[in-house]
Amino acid sequence: MKELDVKQENERKKEYLDGYRKCVRQLDRLNEELSEIRINKMFPSLIQDGMPHAHTTTDLSGYAARIDKIERKIVKARYQKINKLKNIRDRIERMSDENEKDVLFYRYIKGMKWEEIAVKMMYTYRNVTKIHGRALKNFQI
Structure with a gap:
């Protein structure tokens, strides 16, 4: 039963550490959505969904509202990303072993x-995964 508890705890820690990368991906999606809306407004004939579209470009209120809504989401997502990064970084920096800090930083922040971590740290793949296991054990949420 103890081993199961350790695995569940490690999964919980991984989920917490993955939070920053999730924030980054969410922000990327919002920026892509904003770009698509702007491109579709500038070049309406480029919309390739197979459906007929009106060619009226006079009403900008709906467009402006959509842009504003997404820009607000982007500001909120940036704030969440910065907070998540700060919290995770602070917790990683509290750890005593530098190798464990490096592995967690490279994996979950970068x-x-x-394989890339192993090359950067000049360790084998196996050693990096061992260090990661120890790091998860020592990481405090």
């Missing part, structure tokens, strides 16, 4: 793959 979003690097295990």
